[in-house]
Amino acid sequence: MEAELIALLRRRIAPHPLVRLGPGDDAAVLRLAGAEECVVTVDLLMDHVDFELAEVDPRRVGRKALAVNLSDLAAMASPPLAGVVALALPRRGGMDLAVALYDGLLPLAERYDLPIAGGDTNSWDGPLVIGITLLGKVTARGPLCRSGARPGDRIVVTGSFGGSLLGRHLDFEPRLAEALLLAERYRLHAGIDVSDGLSLDLAHLAEESRCGILVDLPSVPVADDARRLAEQRADGSTALDHALADGEDFELILAVPPDEARRMLADQPLGVPLTEIGEVIAEPGLWQRLDAGRRIPLLPRGYQHELR
Amino acid sequence: MEAELIALLRRRIAPHPLVRLGPGDDAAVLRLAGAEECVVTVDLLMDHVDFELAEVDPRRVGRKALAVNLSDLAAMASPPLAGVVALALPRRGGMDLAVALYDGLLPLAERYDLPIAGGDTNSWDGPLVIGITLLGKVTARGPLCRSGARPGDRIVVTGSFGGSLLGRHLDFEPRLAEALLLAERYRLHAGIDVSDGLSLDLAHLAEESRCGILVDLPSVPVADDARRLAEQRADGSTALDHALADGEDFELILAVPPDEARRMLADQPLGVPLTEIGEVIAEPGLWQRLDAGRRIPLLPRGYQHELR
Numbered sequence: 001m002e003a004e005l006i007a008l009l010r011r012r013i014a015p016h017p018l019v020r021l022g023p024g025d026d027a028a029v030l031r032l033a034g035a036e037e038c039v040v041t042v043d044l045l046m047d048h049v050d051f052e053l054a055e056v057d058p059r060r061v062g063r064k065a066l067a068v069n070l071s072d073l074a075a076m077a078s079p080p081l082a083g084v085v086a087l088a089l090p091r092r093g094g095m096d097l098a099v100a101l102y103d104g105l106l107p108l109a110e111r112y113d114l115p116i117a118g119g120d121t122n123s124w125d126g127p128l129v130i131g132i133t134l135l136g137k138v139t140a141r142g143p144l145c146r147s148g149a150r151p152g153d154r155i156v157v158t159g160s161f162g163g164s165l166l167g168r169h170l171d172f173e174p175r176l177a178e179a180l181l182l183a184e185r186y187r188l189h190a191g192i193d194v195s196d197g198l199s200l201d202l203a204h205l206a207e208e209s210r211c212g213i214l215v216d217l218p219s220v221p222v223a224d225d226a227r228r229l230a231e232q233r234a235d236g237s238t239a240l241d242h243a244l245a246d247g248e249d250f251e252l253i254l255a256v257p258p259d260e261a262r263r264m265l266a267d268q269p270l271g272v273p274l275t276e277i278g279e280v281i282a283e284p285g286l287w288q289r290l291d292a293g294r295r296i297p298l299l300p301r302g303y304q305h306e307l308r
Numbered sequence: 309m310e311a312e313l314i315a316l317l318r319r320r321i322a323p324h325p326l327v328r329l330g331p332g333d334d335a336a337v338l339r340l341a342g343a344e345e346c347v348v349t350v351d352l353l354m355d356h357v358d359f360e361l362a363e364v365d366p367r368r369v370g371r372k373a374l375a376v377n378l379s380d381l382a383a384m385a386s387p388p389l390a391g392v393v394a395l396a397l398p399r400r401g402g403m404d405l406a407v408a409l410y411d412g413l414l415p416l417a418e419r420y421d422l423p424i425a426g427g428d429t430n431s432w433d434g435p436l437v438i439g440i441t442l443l444g445k446v447t448a449r450g451p452l453c454r455s456g457a458r459p460g461d462r463i464v465v466t467g468s469f470g471g472s473l474l475g476r477h478l479d480f481e482p483r484l485a486e487a488l489l490l491a492e493r494y495r496l497h498a499g500i501d502v503s504d505g506l507s508l509d510l511a512h513l514a515e516e517s518r519c520g521i522l523v524d525l526p527s528v529p530v531a532d533d534a535r536r537l538a539e540q541r542a543d544g545s546t547a548l549d550h551a552l553a554d555g556e557d558f559e560l561i562l563a564v565p566p567d568e569a570r571r572m573l574a575d576q577p578l579g580v581p582l583t584e585i586g587e588v589i590a591e592p593g594l595w596q597r598l599d600a601g602r603r604i605p606l607l608p609r610g611y612q613h614e615l616r
Contacts, residue, residue, distance in 0.1 A: 002612070003612075020345060021451065021453060024454070024516065025384070025453055025454050025455070025516070026349060026380040026383035026384055026454070026499075026500060026501060027347045027348060027349035027380050027381065027383070027384045027386065027442075027444065027451070028347065028348050028349070029345055029346075029347055029384075029446065029451050029453075030345060030346050030347075030348060031344070031345055032340060032343050032344055032345055032346055033344065034342045034343070034344060035340050035342070035343065036339070036340055036341065036342060037328060037337055037338060037339055037340055038337070038338050038340055038346075039335045039336065039337055039338075040335060040336050040338060040390070040392055040425060040426065040441070040443065041334060041335035041336070041392075041426070042392045042393075042394045042426070042427060042428050042439070042441055043394070043428050044394040044395070044396055044428050044430055044437070044439060046396050046430060046432045046434060046437075047434075048432065048433065048434075049430065049432045072334040072335050073335065075334035075335070076333070076334055076335045076337075078335065082348070084348055084349075084350045084441060085350075086350045086351070086352040086439050086441075087352070088352055088354050088437055117348060118348065118349070118350070119350060120350050120351050120352050120439075122352055122354060122357065124354045124356065124357045125356065126354060126355075126356075126434050126435050126437075127434050129352070129354075129396055129434075129437050131350070131352060131394050131428075131439045133348070133350055133392060133394075133441040134335075135348065135443075136335065138337065143329065143335070143337050145329060145333055145337075146332070146333050146334070147333070191334075192334060193334060208332065208333070304310070304311075
């Protein structure tokens with residue numbers, strides 16, 4: 001069946017100038033054209049954790065598996081180079097499922113001119129697992145890292161947050177074109193995409209930059225989904241709580257020097273809004289801004305893989 | 309817990325000149341130093357399919373997950389560049405398991421000077437899944453592919469075959485140093501590593517090269533494990549049947565021009581024996597050599613992922 005799927009992929013996937021050798025050999029061979037550096041990222045998505053296969057169109061699952069990786073490239077401001085797809089398929093219906101997963105991910109790959117260069121297809125008695133590894137290019141400006149934020153930088157975010165569980169976590173647009181445009185036009189110090197949760201990913205950025213982040217909570221853009229989820233749940237959580245903790249928004253958090261942030265916010269060069277929600281400070285940790293220059297700690301919340 | 313594991317990896321993994329940015333960011337950044345091409349390969353290993361976690365030391369599982377990928381690089385005659393590790397860990401005992409998996413794979417990585425540049429760590433209620441993606445360099449001789457065999461080439465294999473299930477499938481040595489040495493000293497036309505089964509992988513090589521392969525069965529090196537397994541099973545399968553069909557030997561099959569093959573076989577430049585087991589012919593398919601220039605079809609057998 002792996003042979004069958006490879007034959008199908010060879011028909012479906014158009015030749016790409018960056019792929020010298022595609023699916024079907026022991027490894028793929030990519031053209032790098034004298035590149036000095038590349039970026040590499042991997043994400044594994046699992047049934048019952050990242051999606052419920054029984055409840056959704058598998059094409060949305062395939063699309064999400066690629067989109068989360070494209071979001072990682074966005075966080076690095078790295079143009080995509082190539083990807084490989086690893087599947088652990090349930091035996092029953094596995095072939096149809098594989099085809100549907102590719103039906104979902106290939107149009108997104110094509111939109112970003114990303115060749116799928118190879119992969120590994122397996123079957124088992126367990127739930128679906130899909131793991132995608134992407135390589136990205138490093139532009140002359142270098143990769144955007146989590147560690148580059150400096151005190152005084154403004155914290156700017158794309159889009160709005162919260163309630164992704166209502167469907168956006170499957171169908172979100174990775175902010176890759178947006179990240180590349182911003183990195184091209186403005187000086188960015190640091191970036192991260194929001195997968196775990198806005199407050200938790202702000203804390204990650206602060207920690208890697210050995211700084212703190214002071215958040216102005218009223219300026220956090222709250223998604224309509226966050227309001228809907230707060231109403232549905234009626235468990236005392238506010239829409240803002242959902243915006244801070246839900247995760248899987250796959251929006252960008254950027255640390256930007258103040259003058260650049262001003263320019264960027266005035267320009268609003270993207271189809272999606274850019275909003276300033278805080279600033280980088282020297283004192284480590286995540287903080288909530290109060291009146292009159294006071295601040296209190298803000299608890300980072302979001303998704304963490306629990307192990308016992 | 310992912311943070312905990314990243315902290316541990318950062319302590320465990322020594323800085324490597326090829327890794328500009330290692331575990332902990334949205335992606336790793338690798339130094340390519342102006343490379344024209346690279347190789348990329350991925351393998352996903354799953355509990356109850358590729359190992360039985362309940363029955364083996366998890367360090368052997370971690371080691372195998374890396375070794376099968378190194379074997380793919382061996383098949384391409386590609387020196388390793390860097391790797392990323394994706395884990396889906398059972399929640400109970402997941403942290404200890406992750407540490408043991410890395411304890412198993414890191415010494416093998418170090419032996420091949422392969423940096424683990426990043427990864428993705430998840431927990432779930434399913435069985436262990438470990439997926440490793442490796443990047444490899446392309447030498448001046450270019451990658452060794454499945455498609456390069458030409459009629460008249462001799463089929464040369466490393467080592468012996470069959471019965472890997474008795475333990476060798478976990479503890480095998482990937483033939484990477486051997487492949488690099490052979491590619492350096494001899495002109496090789498094509499290569500593949502034996503994961504699915506000797507006869508099935510011979511058929512893969514023949515198919516990708518649009519040729520046939522004529523196998524001289526009495527010259528196939530049969531492993532002692534194949535004899536032991538044939539005795540244990542007592543189901544009518546011979547040791548040679550096991551050698552042809554068991555798979556997971558992770559030895560190399562090479563297609564070599566006749567003069568180079570003669571030289572290579574006389575030199576025996578490796579610590580492991582090189583054996584000629586057949587030749588490439590124009591007529592497609594896999595064939596068994598009989599007396600007096602006659603031949604009959606040889607059925608390719610081995611491991612195939614079954615899907616319904």
